[in-house]
Amino acid sequence: xxTRKSPGKQKPNTKSRDTKKSxxxxxxLGNGGELHQTVAGKHATLTxxxxxxxSDNQNSLRAHPRGPTLLEDFILREKITHFDHERIPERIxxxxxxxxxxxxxxxxxxxxxxxxQVLTEVGVRTPVFTRFSTVAGGGGSVDTPRDVRGFSVKLYxxxxxxxxxxxxxxxxxxxDAIKFPDVVHAVKMEPDRGFPQAGSAHDTFWDFISLTPExxxxxxxxxxxxxxxxxxxxxxxxxxxSFRLINAAGDSTFVKFHWRPKLGLQSTIWDEAVKLQxxxxxxxxxxxxxxxxxxxxxxxxxxxxxxxxxxxxxFPFDHLDPTKLIPxxxxxxxxxxxxxxxxxxxxxxxxxxxxxYCPSHIVPGIDFSNDPLLQGRLFSYLxxxxxxxxxxxxxxxxINAPKCPFANQQRDGHMQMEVPKxxxxxxxxxxxxxxxxxxxxxxxxxxxxESGERGRIRAESFADHYSQARQFxxxxxxxxxxxxxxxxxxxxxKVEHPHIREAIVGHLRHIDPSLAQRVADGLGxxxxxxxxxxxxxxxxxxxxxxxxxxxxxxxxxxxxxxxxILIADGSDGAAIKAIRKAATEAGAAVKIVAPKLGGAKxxxxxxxPADGQLAGTPSVVFxxxxxxxxxxxxxxxxxxxxxxxxxxxxxxxxxxxxxxxxAQAVLKQAxxxxxxxxxxxxxxxxFIKAAKTRQWDREAKVRTLP
Ligand code: HDE
Numbered sequence: 001x002x003t004r005k006s007p008g009k010q011k012p013n014t015k016s017r018d019t020k021k022s023x024x025x026x027x028x029l030g031n032g033g034e035l036h037q038t039v040a041g042k043h044a045t046l047t048x049x050x051x052x053x054x055s056d057n058q059n060s061l062r063a064h065p066r067g068p069t070l071l072e073d074f075i076l077r078e079k080i081t082h083f084d085h086e087r088i089p090e091r092i093x094x095x096x097x098x099x100x101x102x103x104x105x106x107x108x109x110x111x112x113x114x115x116x117q118v119l120t121e122v123g124v125r126t127p128v129f130t131r132f133s134t135v136a137g138g139g140g141s142v143d144t145p146r147d148v149r150g151f152s153v154k155l156y157x158x159x160x161x162x163x164x165x166x167x168x169x170x171x172x173x174x175x176d177a178i179k180f181p182d183v184v185h186a187v188k189m190e191p192d193r194g195f196p197q198a199g200s201a202h203d204t205f206w207d208f209i210s211l212t213p214e215x216x217x218x219x220x221x222x223x224x225x226x227x228x229x230x231x232x233x234x235x236x237x238x239x240x241x242s243f244r245l246i247n248a249a250g251d252s253t254f255v256k257f258h259w260r261p262k263l264g265l266q267s268t269i270w271d272e273a274v275k276l277q278x279x280x281x282x283x284x285x286x287x288x289x290x291x292x293x294x295x296x297x298x299x300x301x302x303x304x305x306x307x308x309x310x311x312x313x314x315f316p317f318d319h320l321d322p323t324k325l326i327p328x329x330x331x332x333x334x335x336x337x338x339x340x341x342x343x344x345x346x347x348x349x350x351x352x353x354x355x356x357y358c359p360s361h362i363v364p365g366i367d368f369s370n371d372p373l374l375q376g377r378l379f380s381y382l383x384x385x386x387x388x389x390x391x392x393x394x395x396x397x398x399i400n401a402p403k404c405p406f407a408n409q410q411r412d413g414h415m416q417m418e419v420p421k422x423x424x425x426x427x428x429x430x431x432x433x434x435x436x437x438x439x440x441x442x443x444x445x446x447x448x449x450e451s452g453e454r455g456r457i458r459a460e461s462f463a464d465h466y467s468q469a470r471q472f473x474x475x476x477x478x479x480x481x482x483x484x485x486x487x488x489x490x491x492x493x494k495v496e497h498p499h500i501r502e503a504i505v506g507h508l509r510h511i512d513p514s515l516a517q518r519v520a521d522g523l524g525x526x527x528x529x530x531x532x533x534x535x536x537x538x539x540x541x542x543x544x545x546x547x548x549x550x551x552x553x554x555x556x557x558x559x560x561x562x563x564x565i566l567i568a569d570g571s572d573g574a575a576i577k578a579i580r581k582a583a584t585e586a587g588a589a590v591k592i593v594a595p596k597l598g599g600a601k602x603x604x605x606x607x608x609p610a611d612g613q614l615a616g617t618p619s620v621v622f623x624x625x626x627x628x629x630x631x632x633x634x635x636x637x638x639x640x641x642x643x644x645x646x647x648x649x650x651x652x653x654x655x656x657x658x659x660x661x662x663a664q665a666v667l668k669q670a671x672x673x674x675x676x677x678x679x680x681x682x683x684x685x686x687f688i689k690a691a692k693t694r695q696w697d698r699e700a701k702v703r704t705l706p
Pocket of ligand 1: 091092093094097131132133149150151152165166167172176177178180238239240241322355356357373374376377380381382384385
C-alpha cells in the first residue's frame with residue numbers, strides 16, 4: 001500500500017468549496033462547487049438515479065488525495081456504468097436519420113373506402129413523428145451520399161398508431177423478403193475491409209445487382225438525382241407496397257400512399273453532393289433543424305392512388321410486385337391531406353433514436369396486401385425493435401406510446417414501466433368488470449380466399465424486370481438522363497472486377513441501348529458486353545411518365561432555399577442590402593459570408609457581421625450566390641483559393657451568380673465564362689429570376705458528360 005501523506009498538508013475538497021474567493025484558478029475549477037454557485041438560476045439538486053443528493057460531482061472518492069480510487073464510490077460507478085451503456089444497437093439499415101414532430105390533417109374524406117378515422121375525419125389534426133434516413137451508412141455517417149432516403153411517418157391516431165414506413169423511391173431492389181439480408185450486406189461496407197461507408201460504389205453491391213435483374217428498375221431510380229436530394233424538405237415519400245382500404249361494408253380497395261413536398265422536388269449535382277460531405281456532414285439534419293426553428297415548417301401533401309382488383313387485373317405489371325410502380329397516368333393521385341413538421345425533438349436519443357417504426361402498426365380500416373416484401377417486413381420490424389430496444393415494452397417509451405387509450409393483459413417483461421392493478425391479467429374474465437375486452441370496431445383482416453400451389457415459387461407476373469426501368473429512364477429530361485449515365489459510370493468506375501462492370505452494362509442494353517453505350521464509353525469498355533439472357537419476357541415500351549422526373553416537378557422558386565452573399569472589407573453596403581432584400585422577399589434564407597466571421601468594414605465605414613466564415617462556408621451550402629466586392633477586395637480574394645472555389649463551384653453546380661465590378665477579378669480567376677445565370681449584382685431582379693432554377697444548359701460547358 002502507498003505510504004500515507006499527512007492529510008493536513010492537502011486541502012480537503014469540502015473546504016475549498018466553502019472558501020469564498022474573488023477569482024478562481026484552473027486547479028480550483030476542478031473542485032467544482034464555487035464556479036457552479038456563480039451561475040445564475042435556480043438549480044435542481046444534483047442526485048444519483050436513486051435520488052441521493054450529490055455533494056461533489058467533480059472528484060471521485062480516493063483513499064487519499066493522490067491515492068487509488070475506492071470501489072465504494074457508488075456515485076462514480078453509477079455515473080460511469082450509465083455512460084458505458086448509453087448506446088443501443090443502431091438500426092442495421094437506416095441508421096443515420098433525422099426526425100421531427102408535426103401533424104397530419106385530412107382535407108378530403110375517404111369514408112367511401114375506409115373506416116380508418118384518420119382518413120375520414122376532415123380537419124382533424126393527428127400528431128405525427130416523421131423520421132428521414134439514409135440506408136447504407138452508420139449512425140455517424142454523412143447526410144449526402146448517393147442513397148435512398150427513408151421516409152417513416154408515425155401517425156398517433158385515435159384508433160392506434162399507424163406507421164407508414166416508406167422511402168423516397170416508390171419501388172424496391174428485391175421482390176422477396178428472403179433477399180433483404182443479401183442486398184443489405186452487399187451495399188453496406190465490405191466485411192473484410194470495413195469500407196466504403198454509406199456508399200454503393202463498390203464491388204459487392206454491383207456484384208449482387210449484376211446477378212439480380214429484378215433490381216434494375218430500382219437501380220435506375222438509385223442512379224437518378226432522386227438519391228442526392230437538396231433537402232429532406234424536398235423529397236417525395238412513398239408507401240411503396242399496395243395496401244388495402246376496407247370500408248364499413250367490408251369492401252376493399254387497393255391503395256398506394258404518396259407524400260409530395262410543398263417546396264417541390266429538388267436535387268443536387270453529384271459534384272455538389274460530394275463536396276457537401278466535406279462542407280457539412282450534417283447538411284440535411286441542419287437544414288431540417290434550421291427550417292423548423294425559423295418557423296419555415298416543411299410540408300407535404302398526402303395523396304392516394306385508389307384502384308380495384310378489376311383495374312389491377314388490366315395493369316401491364318403485377319401491383320403486388322414491389323419493383324413496380326403504378327404510373328400516375330394510369331391511376332391519378334388524389335390529394336387527401338397534408339403533413340406539417342413544426343417541432344424539433346427535445347432529445348435526439350429519446351425520440352429520434354428510440355422511435356420504433358413497424359409496418360405492422362396499422363389501424364382498423366387499413367389492411368395489408370400480399371406483396372411478398374411487405375409480408376416479410378411485417379415480421380422483421382417487431383423483431384428488430386426487440387433487439388434494438390431490448391424489451392417487449394418498447395411501446396411504453398414516450399415516443400412510441402399511442403396517444404389514444406390502450407389496454408390489454410400483456411404483463412411484465414424487461415423494463416416494465418407501468419404498474420398494472422388488480423388480479424386479472426387474462427381474458428376473458430368475470431372478476432374485473434373494467435378489464436379490457438374485444439370490440440366489434442376492432443381491427444379486421446380482409447377475408448380473402450387464397451388458393452394455389454404451395455411452394456417457393458416466384459409468380460410469373462413478377463418476371464418483367466426491364467420494362468419499367470426503361471420507362472423510368474425514357475421519362476427523364478435529357479439532363480437527368482445524362483446524370484444517370486454519369487452516376488453509373490462513377491459507381492462502376494469504383495468496381496475493381498471488370499466482369500461486374502460488363503455484366504451491368506449488359507443489363508443496361510435491355511433497358512436502353514443508348515444508356516448502355518454511354519456507360520460503356522464512359523468506362524472505356526473495348527466492346528459492348530452481351531445482354532444477359534435472363535430477360536425471360538419481352539421488354540415492353542411504356543409511355544413516358546413526366547411525373548417520374550425531378551426537373552419539372554420542382555418549383556422555380558427561392559422559397560425554402562438559401563442565398564449566400566460573399567463580401568469583404570470595402571464592399572458596397574447598398575448593393576448587399578438590395579440583394580438581401582430581394583432574396584428574402586423571394587423566400588430565401590440569406591447568409592453573409594466574409595473572410596472573417598467578425599464581418600467586413602463596408603465602403604461607408606459600417607461593420608457588417610458575417611454569418612459564415614469563407615473557409616468554412618463554401619458555396620455548396622447555397623442555392624445561389626452574390627459576390628459584392630470593392631476593387632481592392634476583389635483583387636485580394638482573387639488570391640484566396642476559398643473565394644475562387646466559392647465562385648467556381650457555384651458556377652460548376654449550375655447556380656446563379658450575381659457579381660459586381662469588384663467581383664470580376666475573382667470570376668476571372670475562377671475562369672467563369674458568362675452566361676444567362678451570371679448577372680450584374682446591381683440588378684437584384686435579374687438575379688432572383690436566375691436564382692430560382694439551375695442553369696441546366698451550362699452543364700455541358702463545365703464538365704465532360706457521358
Ligand atoms: Fe426496412 N427495415 N426492410 N424497408 N425500413 C428497417 O427496422 C426490412 C423495406 C424502411 O426510420 C429495420 O427499425 C426488411 C422497404 C425505413 O426507424 C428493419 C425488408 C422499405 C426504415 C427493416 C425491408 C423500407 C426501415 C431496421 C424487406 C420502403 C427506417 C431498423 C422485406 C417501403 C425506419 C428498423 C426508421 C428500417 C427490415 C424493406 C423502409 C431491419 C426485412 C421495401 C424507412 O427491421
